[in-house]
Amino acid sequence: SSINYVFVFYRAMIIFAKKHFSNKHARTFSFLINLAIYFRAGLAILNRFLKKSALPVFDFAAVLLTLYGMTYLWGKETNPFPKEVLRIDLPIYAFLWCVNVYLAGGYDKPIKIFNLLKGIVTGTALILILYALLPKDLQFSRLFILLGTLGVAGYYVISRVLLHLTLKGKFDLGGIRKKTFAIIGTPEEH
Numbered sequence: 001s002s003i004n005y006v007f008v009f010y011r012a013m014i015i016f017a018k019k020h021f022s023n024k025h026a027r028t029f030s031f032l033i034n035l036a037i038y039f040r041a042g043l044a045i046l047n048r049f050l051k052k053s054a055l056p057v058f059d060f061a062a063v064l065l066t067l068y069g070m071t072y073l074w075g076k077e078t079n080p081f082p083k084e085v086l087r088i089d090l091p092i093y094a095f096l097w098c099v100n101v102y103l104a105g106g107y108d109k110p111i112k113i114f115n116l117l118k119g120i121v122t123g124t125a126l127i128l129i130l131y132a133l134l135p136k137d138l139q140f141s142r143l144f145i146l147l148g149t150l151g152v153a154g155y156y157v158i159s160r161v162l163l164h165l166t167l168k169g170k171f172d173l174g175g176i177r178k179k180t181f182a183i184i185g186t187p188e189e190h
Contacts, residue, residue, distance in 0.1 A: 010037040056098060056107060062159065064094040066151045074144060085140050093145070096130075097123035097152050106156070110172040111164065116156045124149045 010033050017029040067090045071081045097120055104119030105112065127145055163171035 007037060007041065010034075010040070056102060059101070059156070059159070060094055060098045062155055063097055063152050064091060066155050067094060067148055070144070070148060070151055081140060084138065089138075089140070092130075093127055093148060094152075096127055099123070100126065101156065109170075111160050113157060113160065113173070116160065117153060120149060120153050120156065123152075 014030050014033050017033065018026045021029055068086070071086060071090070075081060100123035101107070101116055101119030104122060105115040106119045108115065124145065128142065131139060131142065131145060160171065160173065164173045
């Protein structure tokens with residue numbers, strides 16, 4: 001429920017207590033109600049935060065796992081990645097992609113694949129700019145960043161399609177739904 005609703009509801013209880021209880025009991029009751037108001041408001045804020053942050057946190061973990069999986073496959077074919085890249089660079093890459101998807105509206109409802117891809121492309125551009133500024137001994141592979149872009153885009157698109165198919169009410173793709181309506185009237189009102 002909304003935080004405003006919680007405040008309005010409990011404030012009404014305080015007015016009721018002041019009206020129907022003696023002054024001494026009304027103060028005690030008002031104190032307890034105020035305590036309940038702030039406790040409930042805190043729970044409402046925490047609940048909203050957890051609901052809003054669950055998908056981005058999951059996405060960050062999935063993007064990071066995707067990148068680690070790609071480094072594992074990459075290491076089989078060519079030289080393995082340096083430990084600094086695995087420990088520092090890949091989490092930064094995943095963070096930048098997720099933040100840019102968020103800023104591009106990738107978490108807005110209804111889900112728009114274009115916004116997801118716009119965020120990924122912007123994140124890739126930012127990663128490549130930062131990569132170019134690194135010293136040569138810390139630069140590993142631009143090709144990996146570009147392949148990572150494809151992997152991250154694949155993850156986002158597939159995950160959103162799966163969310164759409166499994167949780168249709170919460171994760172609609174595209175946004176325009178068919179609306180059902182009926183016109184009721186008499187023949188004279190035609």
